Amino acid sequence: MxxxxxxxxxxxxxxxxxxxxxxxxxxxxxxxxxxxxxxxxxxxxxxxxxxxxxxxxxxxxxxxxxxxxxxxxxxxxxxxxxxxxxxxxxxxxxxxxxxxxxxxxxxxxxPHWERGEESAVMLEPRIHKIAILGLGSSIGTPPEGITAEVLVVTSFDELQRRASEARGKIVVYNQPYINYSRTVQYRTQGAVEAAKVGALASLIRSVASFSIYSPHTGIQEYQDGVPRIPTACITVEDAEMMSRMASRGIRIVIQLKMGAKTYPxxxxxxxxxxxxxxxxxxxxxxxxxxxxxxxxxxxxxxxxxxxxxxxxxxxxxxxxxxxxxxxxxxxxxxxxxxxxxxxxxxxxxxxxxxxxxxxxxxxxxxxxxxxxxxxxxxxxxxxxxxxxxxxxxxxxxxxxxxxxxxxxxxxxxxxxxxxxxxxxxxxxxxxxxxxxxxxxxxxxxxxxxxxxxxxxxxxxxxxxxxxxxxxxxxxxxxxxxxx
The missing domain is CATH 3.40.630.10 (Zn peptidases)
Structure with missing residues (x-):
């Protein structure tokens, strides 16, 4: 009213x-x-x-x-x-x-983009199905998916400091939630920044102050001259879990499959x-x-x-x-x-x-x-x-x-x-x-x-x-x- x-x-x-x-x-x-x-x-x-x-x-x-x-x-x-x-x-x-x-x-x-079938499974250190939602305009993976080790970071600055570790890996962002306007940059720019350091894909902690194992979607943006890699959001819970695992020095491997396509x-x-x-x-x-x-x-x-x-x-x-x-x-x-x-x-x-x-x-x-x-x-x-x-x-x-x-x-x-x-x-x-x-x-x-x-x-x-x-x-x- x-x-x-x-x-x-x-x-x-x-x-x-x-x-x-x-x-x-x-x-x-x-x-x-x-x-x-x-x-x-x-x-x-x-x-x-x-x-x-x-x-x-x-x-x-x-x-x-x-x-x-x-x-x-x-x-x-x-x-x-x-x-x-x-x-x-x-x-x-x-x-x-x-x-x-x-x-x-x-x-x-x-624009006309469709997500297709998508899935993510943690293979190491244990089998765990990860809930994901592909981000708008993301490319898909090859039909067999991408299987790679994970690098967990909490900020773009940390990603830059650890750039040598990112090549050939799936970058997982576990950025803290400050507010939507300040945190959404990880969803929109996460794939670009990960691709710049040679990552194969990126998974972003959902931009949310609250979660009941619910991934969020949204638009993401590619940049001319930077390789395009698949990107999706994961739940707050899974991002935190992988961050804890990484802090203990545990190797994490994920298989990611995304059928996303962009049409005319x-x-x-x-x-x-x-x-x-x-x-x-x-x-x-x-x-x-x-x-x-x-x-x-x-x-x-x-x-x-x-x-x-x-x-x-x-x-x-x-x-x-x-x-x-x-x-x-x-x-x-x-x-x-x-x-x-x-x-x-x-x-x-x-x-x-x-x-x-x-x-x-x-x-x-x-x-x-x-x-x-x-x-x-x-x-x-x-x-x-x-x-x-x-x-x-x-x-x-x-x-x-x-x-x-x-x-x-x-x-x-x-x-x-x-x-x-x-x-x-x-x-x-x-x-x-x-x-x-x-x-x-x-x-x-x-x-x-x-x-x-x-x-x-x-x-x-x-x-x-x-x-x-x-x-x-x-x-x-x-x-x-x-x-």
Whole structure:
């Protein structure tokens, strides 16, 4: 809910400050801050109406029902797969049926990689099957696999110090988890650094703060001029075990088999829908999430949840009969997991109109309890944001923190457009990019917009009439065109 109200008030009415000019390069309106505060406060009743509709009214559980139906029906949506394109066509039809405006598809050429069969077995000092998930864009092994001794390191620096030991071996990274942004470099660059010192393959400890013997996947990057070697993630438990063995001087031998293949790029689409602005329709507030996922799990958290709460933002505003002054645009990205391919294409096509973008927003940080927003913009714009977030006091979601970012919106932020992402100090890293990417139990109503477990709240006594009149779409209604 926090994200939805912010999309409407923070983006549409406030960040562009009703001046008739979108903020670009972190500009600011000539209106006084007191005038802006007064306008923000005047939206209090509308904020309550949106809260009531989403949390207590007829739209309760709608995001969950929509999301569950998609992921249960389509399943994982890997870049280049038929499942992804099926999901895009379903969403295109659903957005039209939802009564949104200017629904269309924008073509993108995207990578097509498939993991194939994969396995890893420790042969020495004992037989032990190792759980692995190959990393996106990795090459495969020869059909007979790669059998080699293991070198365990905890950092790139250690790998460089022990470079003479790495040739002809499988490098296992057991890097400590600091945070995602600092630790993910081992997943993205681990194969390249291992190949530079002559390794045959690399296995990386999953980038996670928590593990129940669950390897994670994700994208990795090769470098021109460096040999390409197979690479995969292993569990925290196996990385720690091999590190202990190595510290005792025990020889470790692994047989690795990976059937991964990269195929020619294929056609896909970004999916777009809008509520057209009433006064400044050329100016845009963008909300987004990505439809693609990895091929393990359902992709419900990464990023089905983010995509569907972004859709819900427009649905709630439409259901309440609200018309923003600026165009509210939903973009459901394709091929985010391959490095923001769809978002980069969108930026290239639309950056000519960058001065008309008031705000870009992305939800791709999980479906746990939000406490506020992360925001990138000027100090004056941040002060406005803090006033906006005060409207969400009934939900106790009022924080405004620094460093709003996201793979799909960073192009715009770096060019000077204010950007936001949800702040969820949560277990998201425990679930992202692994086989169990369903929505975990216990997440009910924590996002406010994505009511993950079905709830049966008693409506508040003062639910606004508009909330009661809003249409509640049943799951069976969403897919009529697919029957």
């Amino acid at each position: 926090k994200f939805l109200i912010f999309a409407f008030f923070g983006g549409v009415h406030l960040l562009s400050l009703c001046s008739g000019k979108a903020i670009y390069k972190n500009g600011i309106s000539k209106r006084t801050f007191e005038e802006i505060k007064e306008e923000i406060a005047s939206y209090g009743d509308v904020a309550k109406a949106i809260i009531n509709l989403a949390v207590y009214g007829k739209a309760q559980n709608r995001s969950y029902e929509r999301l569950a139906l998609l992921v249960d029906t389509v399943g994982p949506r890997l870049s280049g797969s038929k499942n992804l394109e099926k999901a895009i066509q379903i969403m295109y039809q659903n957005l039209q049926q939802d009564g949104l405006e200017n629904v269309h598809l924008e073509p993108v050429r995207i 790029d294929t056609d896909s689409f970004n999916t777009v829908a809008e509520i057209t602005g009433s006064k400044y329709p050329e100016q845009v507030v963008l909300v987004s999430g990505h439809l693609d996922s990895w091929d393990v799990g359902q992709g419900a958290m990464d990023d089905g949840g983010g995509a569907f709460i972004s859709w819900e933002a427009l649905s709630l505003i439409k259901d309440l009969g609200l018309r923003p002054k600026r165009t509210l645009r939903l973009v459901l990205w394709t091929a985010e997991e391959q490095g923001g391919v769809g978002a980069f294409q969108y930026y290239q096509l639309h950056k000519v109109n960058i001065s008309n973008y008031s705000l870009v927003m992305e939800s791709d940080t999980g479906t746990f309890l939000p406490t506020g927003l992360q925001f990138t913009g000027s100090e004056k714009a941040r002060a406005v944001m803090e006033e906006v977030m005060s409207l969400l006091q009934p939900l106790n979601v009022t924080q405004v923190l620094s460093h709003g970012e996201g793979t799909d919106i960073n192009f715009w932020i770096k060019a000077g457009v204010p950007g936001t992402s949800a702040y969820l100090p949560s277990r998201e890293g425990s679930y992202h990019k692994r086989c169990g990417k369903t929505i975990p139990q216990g997440c009910s109503n924590q996002n406010g917009m994505l009511l993950v477990q079905k709830q049966t709240h008693r409506p508040m006594e003062q639910v606004r009439e508009a909330s009661n009149k809003a249409t509640h779409i049943q799951p069976s209604d969403l897919w009529q065109s697919q029957q």
